[in-house]
Amino acid sequence: MRMIFVLFAAVTVISAGVTAFSRNIVHSAFALLGAFAGVAGIYVLLAADFVAMVQIFVYIGGILVLTIFAVMLTQGLTGVNVSNRAVGRIPALATTLIAGAVMLCAILKTPWYAAGARSIAPTTYGIGNAFLGAYVLPFELASIVLLAALIGAIVISRQESRE
Amino acid sequence: MVNGLTLNDFLILGLAVFLLGVYCVLTRRNAIGILMGIELILNAANINYIAFSFFGGGGANYDGQVFAIFVIMLAAAEAVIGLAIILAIYQNLRTIDVGAAETLSG
Incomplete structure:
Protein backbone atom coordinates (compact mmCIF):
# COMPACT_ATOMS: atom_id res chain seq x y z
CA MET A 1 0.00 0.00 0.00
CA GLY A 79 7.51 30.63 -31.39
CA VAL A 80 10.08 32.65 -29.49
CA ASN A 81 7.89 33.61 -26.56
CA VAL A 82 6.41 30.18 -26.10
CA SER A 83 6.75 30.61 -22.38
CA ASN A 84 8.42 33.53 -20.76
CA ARG A 85 8.48 34.40 -17.12
CA ALA A 86 6.60 37.15 -15.32
CA VAL A 87 7.88 37.26 -11.75
CA GLY A 88 11.53 36.29 -11.46
CA ARG A 89 12.36 32.78 -10.36
CA ILE A 90 13.90 33.87 -7.06
CA PRO A 91 10.99 35.95 -5.64
CA ALA A 92 8.49 33.33 -6.76
CA LEU A 93 10.55 30.53 -5.22
CA ALA A 94 10.95 32.48 -1.98
CA THR A 95 7.21 33.18 -1.74
CA THR A 96 6.39 29.57 -2.46
CA LEU A 97 8.89 28.18 0.03
CA ILE A 98 7.80 30.51 2.85
CA ALA A 99 4.13 29.69 2.28
CA GLY A 100 5.04 26.01 2.08
CA ALA A 101 6.99 26.09 5.34
CA VAL A 102 4.10 27.74 7.18
CA MET A 103 1.58 25.24 5.83
CA LEU A 104 3.88 22.29 6.55
CA CYS A 105 4.18 23.42 10.18
CA ALA A 106 0.40 23.74 10.36
CA ILE A 107 -0.08 20.24 8.94
CA LEU A 108 2.43 18.62 11.27
CA LYS A 109 1.34 20.42 14.44
CA THR A 110 -2.43 20.09 14.10
CA PRO A 111 -3.92 17.05 15.87
CA TRP A 112 -6.16 15.98 13.00
CA TYR A 113 -9.38 14.24 13.76
CA ALA A 114 -8.91 10.76 12.37
CA ALA A 115 -11.79 8.45 13.09
CA GLY A 116 -10.49 5.58 11.01
CA ALA A 117 -10.67 4.87 7.36
CA ARG A 118 -13.50 4.45 4.93
CA SER A 119 -13.90 0.88 3.82
CA ILE A 120 -13.06 0.10 0.20
CA ALA A 121 -16.55 -0.17 -1.25
CA PRO A 122 -18.42 1.31 -4.22
CA THR A 123 -19.33 4.93 -3.55
CA THR A 124 -21.74 5.63 -6.39
CA TYR A 125 -24.83 4.74 -4.34
CA GLY A 126 -23.95 7.14 -1.55
CA ILE A 127 -22.86 9.93 -3.88
CA GLY A 128 -26.01 9.59 -5.95
CA ASN A 129 -28.15 9.80 -2.83
CA ALA A 130 -26.19 12.85 -1.64
CA PHE A 131 -26.63 14.59 -5.00
CA LEU A 132 -30.37 14.04 -5.10
CA GLY A 133 -30.85 14.51 -1.37
CA ALA A 134 -28.90 17.01 0.68
CA TYR A 135 -27.10 18.54 -2.32
CA VAL A 136 -29.97 18.74 -4.80
CA LEU A 137 -29.98 22.56 -4.97
CA PRO A 138 -26.21 22.92 -5.66
CA PHE A 139 -26.57 20.05 -8.14
CA GLU A 140 -29.26 21.87 -10.10
CA LEU A 141 -27.33 25.15 -9.88
CA ALA A 142 -24.31 23.33 -11.27
CA SER A 143 -26.21 22.45 -14.40
CA ILE A 144 -27.18 26.12 -14.85
CA VAL A 145 -23.53 27.13 -14.35
CA LEU A 146 -22.41 24.63 -16.97
CA LEU A 147 -25.09 25.84 -19.41
CA ALA A 148 -24.01 29.45 -18.85
CA ALA A 149 -20.36 28.47 -19.36
CA LEU A 150 -21.26 26.65 -22.57
CA ILE A 151 -23.18 29.58 -24.04
CA GLY A 152 -20.65 32.10 -22.76
CA ALA A 153 -17.72 30.26 -24.30
CA ILE A 154 -19.47 30.09 -27.67
CA VAL A 155 -20.35 33.80 -27.57
CA ILE A 156 -16.86 34.89 -26.49
CA SER A 157 -14.83 32.80 -28.90
CA ARG A 158 -17.10 33.10 -31.94
CA GLN A 159 -15.52 34.63 -35.02
CA GLU A 160 -17.75 37.57 -35.69
CA SER A 161 -17.97 38.85 -39.20
CA ARG A 162 -17.67 42.59 -38.75
CA GLU A 163 -18.37 44.33 -41.97
CA MET B 1 -2.88 4.94 10.22
CA VAL B 2 -4.28 2.67 7.53
CA ASN B 3 -2.01 0.15 5.82
CA GLY B 4 0.98 2.27 6.75
CA LEU B 5 -0.54 5.48 5.38
CA THR B 6 -1.49 8.46 7.49
CA LEU B 7 -3.54 11.57 6.80
CA ASN B 8 -0.35 13.63 6.87
CA ASP B 9 1.06 11.76 3.84
CA PHE B 10 -1.85 12.91 1.71
CA LEU B 11 -1.89 16.43 3.14
CA ILE B 12 1.81 16.83 2.33
CA LEU B 13 1.23 15.50 -1.19
CA GLY B 14 -1.56 18.05 -1.58
CA LEU B 15 0.74 20.76 -0.23
CA ALA B 16 3.46 19.86 -2.76
CA VAL B 17 1.04 19.97 -5.69
CA PHE B 18 -0.42 23.25 -4.39
CA LEU B 19 3.01 24.89 -4.10
CA LEU B 20 3.99 23.79 -7.61
CA GLY B 21 0.72 25.27 -8.86
CA VAL B 22 1.37 28.57 -7.06
CA TYR B 23 4.89 28.70 -8.50
CA CYS B 24 3.46 28.03 -11.97
CA VAL B 25 0.91 30.85 -11.59
CA LEU B 26 3.52 33.29 -10.28
CA THR B 27 6.19 32.72 -12.90
CA ARG B 28 4.20 32.35 -16.11
CA ARG B 29 3.43 35.25 -18.36
CA ASN B 30 1.64 32.92 -20.77
CA ALA B 31 -2.07 32.96 -19.95
CA ILE B 32 -2.48 29.25 -20.69
CA GLY B 33 0.40 28.48 -18.31
CA ILE B 34 -1.43 30.38 -15.57
CA LEU B 35 -4.55 28.31 -16.21
CA MET B 36 -2.46 25.14 -15.88
CA GLY B 37 -1.22 26.35 -12.50
CA ILE B 38 -4.80 26.95 -11.39
CA GLU B 39 -5.72 23.40 -12.41
CA LEU B 40 -2.86 22.08 -10.25
CA ILE B 41 -4.08 24.14 -7.28
CA LEU B 42 -7.63 22.81 -7.67
CA ASN B 43 -6.29 19.25 -7.83
CA ALA B 44 -4.38 19.84 -4.59
CA ALA B 45 -7.58 21.03 -2.92
CA ASN B 46 -9.37 17.93 -4.17
CA ILE B 47 -6.68 15.64 -2.76
CA ASN B 48 -7.30 17.22 0.64
CA TYR B 49 -11.09 16.82 0.35
CA ILE B 50 -10.81 13.15 -0.56
CA ALA B 51 -8.19 12.47 2.12
CA PHE B 52 -10.31 14.06 4.86
CA SER B 53 -13.33 12.16 3.57
CA PHE B 54 -11.36 8.91 3.73
CA PHE B 55 -9.80 9.37 7.15
CA GLY B 56 -12.79 11.12 8.72
CA GLY B 57 -14.54 7.90 9.48
CA GLY B 58 -16.30 7.28 6.20
CA GLY B 59 -19.51 5.44 6.75
CA ALA B 60 -22.46 6.89 4.88
CA ASN B 61 -21.01 10.40 4.78
CA TYR B 62 -19.92 11.34 1.27
CA ASP B 63 -19.66 15.12 1.73
CA GLY B 64 -15.95 15.27 0.89
CA GLN B 65 -16.36 13.36 -2.35
CA VAL B 66 -19.41 15.42 -3.35
CA PHE B 67 -17.40 18.60 -2.78
CA ALA B 68 -14.58 17.22 -4.90
CA ILE B 69 -17.01 16.56 -7.74
CA PHE B 70 -18.35 20.12 -7.47
CA VAL B 71 -14.78 21.43 -7.60
CA ILE B 72 -14.09 19.36 -10.73
CA MET B 73 -17.29 20.70 -12.31
CA LEU B 74 -16.37 24.31 -11.57
CA ALA B 75 -12.82 23.66 -12.85
CA ALA B 76 -14.28 22.50 -16.14
CA ALA B 77 -16.45 25.62 -16.43
CA GLU B 78 -13.50 27.80 -15.46
CA ALA B 79 -11.21 26.17 -18.03
CA VAL B 80 -13.79 26.58 -20.80
CA ILE B 81 -14.42 30.26 -20.06
CA GLY B 82 -10.72 30.98 -19.42
CA LEU B 83 -9.61 29.42 -22.69
CA ALA B 84 -12.41 31.18 -24.59
CA ILE B 85 -11.25 34.52 -23.18
CA ILE B 86 -7.63 33.66 -24.04
CA LEU B 87 -8.62 32.81 -27.61
CA ALA B 88 -10.57 36.08 -27.87
CA ILE B 89 -7.53 38.02 -26.59
CA TYR B 90 -5.35 36.17 -29.09
CA GLN B 91 -7.67 37.02 -31.96
CA ASN B 92 -7.52 40.70 -31.06
CA LEU B 93 -3.92 41.15 -29.92
CA ARG B 94 -2.12 38.20 -31.58
CA THR B 95 -0.46 37.38 -28.24
CA ILE B 96 -1.45 35.66 -25.01
CA ASP B 97 1.08 37.52 -22.87
CA VAL B 98 -0.96 38.63 -19.87
CA GLY B 99 1.16 41.80 -19.67
CA ALA B 100 0.06 42.82 -23.17
CA ALA B 101 -3.68 42.82 -22.46
CA GLU B 102 -3.71 46.41 -21.25
CA THR B 103 -5.68 48.25 -23.90
CA LEU B 104 -8.09 49.51 -21.23
CA SER B 105 -5.34 51.33 -19.27
CA GLY B 106 -5.13 55.00 -20.04
Whole structure:
Protein backbone atom coordinates (compact mmCIF):
# COMPACT_ATOMS: atom_id res chain seq x y z
CA MET A 1 0.00 0.00 0.00
CA ARG A 2 2.79 2.36 0.96
CA MET A 3 4.63 1.51 -2.26
CA ILE A 4 1.55 2.24 -4.37
CA PHE A 5 1.10 5.58 -2.64
CA VAL A 6 4.74 6.51 -3.19
CA LEU A 7 4.46 5.52 -6.86
CA PHE A 8 1.35 7.65 -7.52
CA ALA A 9 2.69 10.53 -5.42
CA ALA A 10 5.98 10.49 -7.36
CA VAL A 11 4.17 10.49 -10.71
CA THR A 12 1.97 13.38 -9.54
CA VAL A 13 4.71 15.53 -8.06
CA ILE A 14 7.24 14.97 -10.85
CA SER A 15 4.65 15.73 -13.53
CA ALA A 16 3.46 18.81 -11.65
CA GLY A 17 7.09 19.87 -11.32
CA VAL A 18 7.63 19.56 -15.07
CA THR A 19 4.43 21.56 -15.59
CA ALA A 20 5.62 24.30 -13.26
CA PHE A 21 9.29 24.47 -14.27
CA SER A 22 9.37 23.64 -17.97
CA ARG A 23 10.17 26.54 -20.25
CA ASN A 24 8.17 25.02 -23.10
CA ILE A 25 4.41 25.41 -22.71
CA VAL A 26 3.80 22.28 -24.82
CA HIS A 27 5.89 20.19 -22.42
CA SER A 28 3.90 21.70 -19.56
CA ALA A 29 0.61 20.78 -21.20
CA PHE A 30 1.63 17.18 -21.74
CA ALA A 31 3.14 16.86 -18.27
CA LEU A 32 -0.24 17.89 -16.88
CA LEU A 33 -1.48 14.48 -18.11
CA GLY A 34 0.80 12.70 -15.64
CA ALA A 35 -0.28 14.98 -12.79
CA PHE A 36 -4.00 14.38 -13.42
CA ALA A 37 -3.53 10.63 -13.84
CA GLY A 38 -1.46 10.41 -10.66
CA VAL A 39 -4.12 12.28 -8.72
CA ALA A 40 -6.74 9.87 -10.09
CA GLY A 41 -4.62 7.00 -8.74
CA ILE A 42 -4.50 8.70 -5.34
CA TYR A 43 -8.30 8.94 -5.39
CA VAL A 44 -8.60 5.20 -6.03
CA LEU A 45 -6.22 4.59 -3.14
CA LEU A 46 -8.53 6.69 -0.96
CA ALA A 47 -11.64 4.63 -1.85
CA ALA A 48 -13.08 7.34 -4.10
CA ASP A 49 -13.65 5.31 -7.24
CA PHE A 50 -16.37 7.53 -8.72
CA VAL A 51 -14.36 10.72 -8.19
CA ALA A 52 -11.37 9.04 -9.85
CA MET A 53 -13.44 8.23 -12.92
CA VAL A 54 -14.83 11.79 -13.00
CA GLN A 55 -11.25 13.05 -12.74
CA ILE A 56 -10.17 10.97 -15.72
CA PHE A 57 -13.21 11.87 -17.83
CA VAL A 58 -13.37 15.58 -17.06
CA TYR A 59 -9.74 16.49 -16.48
CA ILE A 60 -7.86 14.23 -18.87
CA GLY A 61 -10.61 13.83 -21.43
CA GLY A 62 -11.91 17.38 -21.32
CA ILE A 63 -9.79 20.07 -19.73
CA LEU A 64 -6.42 18.70 -20.82
CA VAL A 65 -7.49 18.22 -24.44
CA LEU A 66 -8.97 21.72 -24.41
CA THR A 67 -5.74 23.14 -23.00
CA ILE A 68 -3.62 21.42 -25.62
CA PHE A 69 -6.00 22.69 -28.31
CA ALA A 70 -5.60 26.23 -26.99
CA VAL A 71 -1.81 25.91 -26.85
CA MET A 72 -1.69 24.78 -30.45
CA LEU A 73 -4.23 27.36 -31.67
CA THR A 74 -2.54 30.35 -30.10
CA GLN A 75 1.16 29.80 -30.78
CA GLY A 76 3.40 28.47 -33.44
CA LEU A 77 5.06 25.56 -31.70
CA THR A 78 8.49 27.05 -32.28
CA GLY A 79 7.51 30.63 -31.39
CA VAL A 80 10.08 32.65 -29.49
CA ASN A 81 7.89 33.61 -26.56
CA VAL A 82 6.41 30.18 -26.10
CA SER A 83 6.75 30.61 -22.38
CA ASN A 84 8.42 33.53 -20.76
CA ARG A 85 8.48 34.40 -17.12
CA ALA A 86 6.60 37.15 -15.32
CA VAL A 87 7.88 37.26 -11.75
CA GLY A 88 11.53 36.29 -11.46
CA ARG A 89 12.36 32.78 -10.36
CA ILE A 90 13.90 33.87 -7.06
CA PRO A 91 10.99 35.95 -5.64
CA ALA A 92 8.49 33.33 -6.76
CA LEU A 93 10.55 30.53 -5.22
CA ALA A 94 10.95 32.48 -1.98
CA THR A 95 7.21 33.18 -1.74
CA THR A 96 6.39 29.57 -2.46
CA LEU A 97 8.89 28.18 0.03
CA ILE A 98 7.80 30.51 2.85
CA ALA A 99 4.13 29.69 2.28
CA GLY A 100 5.04 26.01 2.08
CA ALA A 101 6.99 26.09 5.34
CA VAL A 102 4.10 27.74 7.18
CA MET A 103 1.58 25.24 5.83
CA LEU A 104 3.88 22.29 6.55
CA CYS A 105 4.18 23.42 10.18
CA ALA A 106 0.40 23.74 10.36
CA ILE A 107 -0.08 20.24 8.94
CA LEU A 108 2.43 18.62 11.27
CA LYS A 109 1.34 20.42 14.44
CA THR A 110 -2.43 20.09 14.10
CA PRO A 111 -3.92 17.05 15.87
CA TRP A 112 -6.16 15.98 13.00
CA TYR A 113 -9.38 14.24 13.76
CA ALA A 114 -8.91 10.76 12.37
CA ALA A 115 -11.79 8.45 13.09
CA GLY A 116 -10.49 5.58 11.01
CA ALA A 117 -10.67 4.87 7.36
CA ARG A 118 -13.50 4.45 4.93
CA SER A 119 -13.90 0.88 3.82
CA ILE A 120 -13.06 0.10 0.20
CA ALA A 121 -16.55 -0.17 -1.25
CA PRO A 122 -18.42 1.31 -4.22
CA THR A 123 -19.33 4.93 -3.55
CA THR A 124 -21.74 5.63 -6.39
CA TYR A 125 -24.83 4.74 -4.34
CA GLY A 126 -23.95 7.14 -1.55
CA ILE A 127 -22.86 9.93 -3.88
CA GLY A 128 -26.01 9.59 -5.95
CA ASN A 129 -28.15 9.80 -2.83
CA ALA A 130 -26.19 12.85 -1.64
CA PHE A 131 -26.63 14.59 -5.00
CA LEU A 132 -30.37 14.04 -5.10
CA GLY A 133 -30.85 14.51 -1.37
CA ALA A 134 -28.90 17.01 0.68
CA TYR A 135 -27.10 18.54 -2.32
CA VAL A 136 -29.97 18.74 -4.80
CA LEU A 137 -29.98 22.56 -4.97
CA PRO A 138 -26.21 22.92 -5.66
CA PHE A 139 -26.57 20.05 -8.14
CA GLU A 140 -29.26 21.87 -10.10
CA LEU A 141 -27.33 25.15 -9.88
CA ALA A 142 -24.31 23.33 -11.27
CA SER A 143 -26.21 22.45 -14.40
CA ILE A 144 -27.18 26.12 -14.85
CA VAL A 145 -23.53 27.13 -14.35
CA LEU A 146 -22.41 24.63 -16.97
CA LEU A 147 -25.09 25.84 -19.41
CA ALA A 148 -24.01 29.45 -18.85
CA ALA A 149 -20.36 28.47 -19.36
CA LEU A 150 -21.26 26.65 -22.57
CA ILE A 151 -23.18 29.58 -24.04
CA GLY A 152 -20.65 32.10 -22.76
CA ALA A 153 -17.72 30.26 -24.30
CA ILE A 154 -19.47 30.09 -27.67
CA VAL A 155 -20.35 33.80 -27.57
CA ILE A 156 -16.86 34.89 -26.49
CA SER A 157 -14.83 32.80 -28.90
CA ARG A 158 -17.10 33.10 -31.94
CA GLN A 159 -15.52 34.63 -35.02
CA GLU A 160 -17.75 37.57 -35.69
CA SER A 161 -17.97 38.85 -39.20
CA ARG A 162 -17.67 42.59 -38.75
CA GLU A 163 -18.37 44.33 -41.97
CA MET B 1 -2.88 4.94 10.22
CA VAL B 2 -4.28 2.67 7.53
CA ASN B 3 -2.01 0.15 5.82
CA GLY B 4 0.98 2.27 6.75
CA LEU B 5 -0.54 5.48 5.38
CA THR B 6 -1.49 8.46 7.49
CA LEU B 7 -3.54 11.57 6.80
CA ASN B 8 -0.35 13.63 6.87
CA ASP B 9 1.06 11.76 3.84
CA PHE B 10 -1.85 12.91 1.71
CA LEU B 11 -1.89 16.43 3.14
CA ILE B 12 1.81 16.83 2.33
CA LEU B 13 1.23 15.50 -1.19
CA GLY B 14 -1.56 18.05 -1.58
CA LEU B 15 0.74 20.76 -0.23
CA ALA B 16 3.46 19.86 -2.76
CA VAL B 17 1.04 19.97 -5.69
CA PHE B 18 -0.42 23.25 -4.39
CA LEU B 19 3.01 24.89 -4.10
CA LEU B 20 3.99 23.79 -7.61
CA GLY B 21 0.72 25.27 -8.86
CA VAL B 22 1.37 28.57 -7.06
CA TYR B 23 4.89 28.70 -8.50
CA CYS B 24 3.46 28.03 -11.97
CA VAL B 25 0.91 30.85 -11.59
CA LEU B 26 3.52 33.29 -10.28
CA THR B 27 6.19 32.72 -12.90
CA ARG B 28 4.20 32.35 -16.11
CA ARG B 29 3.43 35.25 -18.36
CA ASN B 30 1.64 32.92 -20.77
CA ALA B 31 -2.07 32.96 -19.95
CA ILE B 32 -2.48 29.25 -20.69
CA GLY B 33 0.40 28.48 -18.31
CA ILE B 34 -1.43 30.38 -15.57
CA LEU B 35 -4.55 28.31 -16.21
CA MET B 36 -2.46 25.14 -15.88
CA GLY B 37 -1.22 26.35 -12.50
CA ILE B 38 -4.80 26.95 -11.39
CA GLU B 39 -5.72 23.40 -12.41
CA LEU B 40 -2.86 22.08 -10.25
CA ILE B 41 -4.08 24.14 -7.28
CA LEU B 42 -7.63 22.81 -7.67
CA ASN B 43 -6.29 19.25 -7.83
CA ALA B 44 -4.38 19.84 -4.59
CA ALA B 45 -7.58 21.03 -2.92
CA ASN B 46 -9.37 17.93 -4.17
CA ILE B 47 -6.68 15.64 -2.76
CA ASN B 48 -7.30 17.22 0.64
CA TYR B 49 -11.09 16.82 0.35
CA ILE B 50 -10.81 13.15 -0.56
CA ALA B 51 -8.19 12.47 2.12
CA PHE B 52 -10.31 14.06 4.86
CA SER B 53 -13.33 12.16 3.57
CA PHE B 54 -11.36 8.91 3.73
CA PHE B 55 -9.80 9.37 7.15
CA GLY B 56 -12.79 11.12 8.72
CA GLY B 57 -14.54 7.90 9.48
CA GLY B 58 -16.30 7.28 6.20
CA GLY B 59 -19.51 5.44 6.75
CA ALA B 60 -22.46 6.89 4.88
CA ASN B 61 -21.01 10.40 4.78
CA TYR B 62 -19.92 11.34 1.27
CA ASP B 63 -19.66 15.12 1.73
CA GLY B 64 -15.95 15.27 0.89
CA GLN B 65 -16.36 13.36 -2.35
CA VAL B 66 -19.41 15.42 -3.35
CA PHE B 67 -17.40 18.60 -2.78
CA ALA B 68 -14.58 17.22 -4.90
CA ILE B 69 -17.01 16.56 -7.74
CA PHE B 70 -18.35 20.12 -7.47
CA VAL B 71 -14.78 21.43 -7.60
CA ILE B 72 -14.09 19.36 -10.73
CA MET B 73 -17.29 20.70 -12.31
CA LEU B 74 -16.37 24.31 -11.57
CA ALA B 75 -12.82 23.66 -12.85
CA ALA B 76 -14.28 22.50 -16.14
CA ALA B 77 -16.45 25.62 -16.43
CA GLU B 78 -13.50 27.80 -15.46
CA ALA B 79 -11.21 26.17 -18.03
CA VAL B 80 -13.79 26.58 -20.80
CA ILE B 81 -14.42 30.26 -20.06
CA GLY B 82 -10.72 30.98 -19.42
CA LEU B 83 -9.61 29.42 -22.69
CA ALA B 84 -12.41 31.18 -24.59
CA ILE B 85 -11.25 34.52 -23.18
CA ILE B 86 -7.63 33.66 -24.04
CA LEU B 87 -8.62 32.81 -27.61
CA ALA B 88 -10.57 36.08 -27.87
CA ILE B 89 -7.53 38.02 -26.59
CA TYR B 90 -5.35 36.17 -29.09
CA GLN B 91 -7.67 37.02 -31.96
CA ASN B 92 -7.52 40.70 -31.06
CA LEU B 93 -3.92 41.15 -29.92
CA ARG B 94 -2.12 38.20 -31.58
CA THR B 95 -0.46 37.38 -28.24
CA ILE B 96 -1.45 35.66 -25.01
CA ASP B 97 1.08 37.52 -22.87
CA VAL B 98 -0.96 38.63 -19.87
CA GLY B 99 1.16 41.80 -19.67
CA ALA B 100 0.06 42.82 -23.17
CA ALA B 101 -3.68 42.82 -22.46
CA GLU B 102 -3.71 46.41 -21.25
CA THR B 103 -5.68 48.25 -23.90
CA LEU B 104 -8.09 49.51 -21.23
CA SER B 105 -5.34 51.33 -19.27
CA GLY B 106 -5.13 55.00 -20.04
